[in-house]
Amino acid sequence: MYRLRFVPALAASLLLAACAGTPAKSDKAAKAPTAVDEAEIGTLYARLGEAVQRYEGSADLAASGERERAAREGNAALDDLRAAALRCKQLPGCEEERFLSAFDGLLRRDAPATAAAGGEKDAAPGEDGVPEAAGEGSPVVADLPETARAITLLKGRPLAEMIAVNEPVKAALEEWLTQYRPNLIQAYVNYQYMRQLMWPEYEKAGLPEALLFGFIAKESGGKVHAVSRSGASGPLQFMYATGLRFGLSTENGFDQRFDPALSARANAAYLNEQLRIFNNDLELVLAAYNGGEGRVGRLAGGGRARFYDSSVYTALAPETREYVPMVLAAAWLFMHPERYNLNFPRIETKLGSVVLPRSMSLSELSICFGQEGGSREGWFRTLRNLNPAYDHQASLPPGTRLDVPAVLEAAFPRTCAQGQWQALAAELHRASMPLVSTPSPALAARNRAAAGRSSYTVRKGDTLAAIARKHRCAEVREIASLNRLRAPGYAIKPGQTLQIPGCSR
Structure with missing residues (x-):
């Protein structure tokens, strides 16, 4: 039953x-x-x-x-x-x-x-x-879902009590519900397909699911292969050194920061460590995650001061001041979507697997699956998220087992194992852009200069500086070099024809 x-x-x-x-x-x-x-x-x-x-x-x-x-x-x-x-x-x-x-x-x-x-034991296995x-x-x-998720505990207290819906959080709610609403919805969709990989790690650590979603929405939008300008990587954006501290290394050339389950485990371990350090002050822990635990620890005195105390808040980087309420607001919306006229899509997220009968890439699978199962945006992101160790363009050998949503497992024999869509995907994947040899930077600069070059006949009263100003892009030394004029006088005479370089910069 x-x-x-x-x-x-x-x-x-x-x-x-x-x-x-x-x-x-x-x-x-x-x-x-x-x-x-x-x-x-x-x-x-x-x-x-x-x-x-x-x-x-x-x-x-x-x-x-x-x-x-x-x-x-x-x-x-x-x-x-x-x-x-x-x-x-x-x-x-x-x-x-x-x-x-x-x-x-x-x-x-x-x-x-x-x-x-x-709550310490692992959850019982499901049918799959x-x-x-x-x-x-x-x-x-x-x-x-709000019944189960709104009442989630963090260190013995309901998470809802630990999120102060103050002015900064309200401003963040407006951001999520206006210009970033598409990002929030897409992050939710991406997370749902990875949920059974990531949520068990949080559950075992005694952390609420809403907080996990808040991190994902703000950090990567649920894109497993996201990399920031500073080098933070993965769905939860670990820096390399921090990832190493919590067990995320490189194995057989694969950066484990891109693994959803392992990154969730590392993130949960980090949060529990910092919650102990900052006396379960969630705002300070989030600030430490973004701005560095050392800096936040010095500013907050190990948790004696609060995030919004002027001595802490004003000393933090603008990015961190914005980051904390955005994570909390995303978590709040995950718990209470109905209060904000927000509808997260209902998705069938049961996972399955397929075994490749021939050499194929994730890109080819994305093409032949199309919008199977009613997916408006196709399956490229989901396939990459579920199989993070593979380059999407790499041809994987026959016999490779891939994780896919169950709806694609059922469709695979019809759409991708053989037939017109498999043939089309293979044809497109074989196509390549023509190779063009790239000239050296010096040669490219000379070519650009020659392409835009013009000539000028010197008039009575002209000086090289006046000619350069008249042609705007040209400088005195460029004109002198092109016409082999000697410094420092750069002597010219009326009737002389000068070559003027073009706007190569």
Whole structure:
């Protein structure tokens, strides 16, 4: 049977929400005795049982294919359970432990490994052998991603509490939702195909998925082979030395900074290290990631000062001041797209593989797959991201196994193994531009000068300087050299014909 996987962070958040803003049990006990409303308490207990049954029933609906109804039922059940828990907190004599037990039962039933290990064990493998993120199989989570992702914990606190939606973050939200909206959407699409490679590394490190997406959106847009002007490389833009610190080396000529899973693991290790150093101050950690932990550590005194303190903020580079709120804003939008009129596309991201029957390149595969499966932009970026160790133009030998989206695995025999599109892709890949010999820089300069050369007949009263000014591009020494005039006088006479160089610069 298709089981609901109850999200541990969701359960924890609901429990915290049930306790928030209301007096503690000890407070109630300290007050004067109050009449117990047995009837209302009994009603709450009944609501508890009904909500649990309703939530469990949503699994049956999902198994029968009624995903939308399953989403509504499951979400409504959780809302009712939470409301009943809040009311129980306010009533003398109501046993809150019953609600805690209900949450705990759902948590242990649907995520036993996570509950038992406190999140330290690896996620259980899915049907395709890839570890499945908590909540990924739930129809409620699938249809309401904000339910699973908004309530993600960072060092025991909901991430949403650690992101201050202040003026800089609001300005960054506007940037993402206006001129950078296409970049944000494309980063989301790219990330979805790499998610099962990258997210498990974050999950094992106890870090929230929204933060991983914030990094990807700002750093590379989900382009695995991105390289910055400073040499930072990969989907999470590691500098070479920093990558080495966290296990990203070069193996058989492949720079591991381009590997999605390995770079996510290194990024998670870096963040946990810096969170310890900066007392779990997320803004300072992000500043350190961009501007260097040494510099930020000196400015912030190891975490004693905050990112927006004038002694820190004004001393940072403009790039770092802009970087921190942009990452946080992207993470916030990942958690709360519905609040900002933002719709991330729903994508079937299950992965498969193909084995090449003949020598082919990733470029050829991109051509013959075309826009299979409804992809508006084709599959070039996704194929490169999933197979980062291969040059997209290199012809790979027969028998090479490549990772591809499952929709392409099914289409491969029809589109790329043989037929007209495979033949077209091979023909285009064999084509090449004509080779042109490149002259030396000195010869090229002489050729340019000769191509633009003109002549001038000296008039009475002319000087070489005046002639140079008249022709604008020419300089006195260039004219003298071209006409073999001797310094320092550069003697000329009326009627003499001079060669004037063209605008070669």
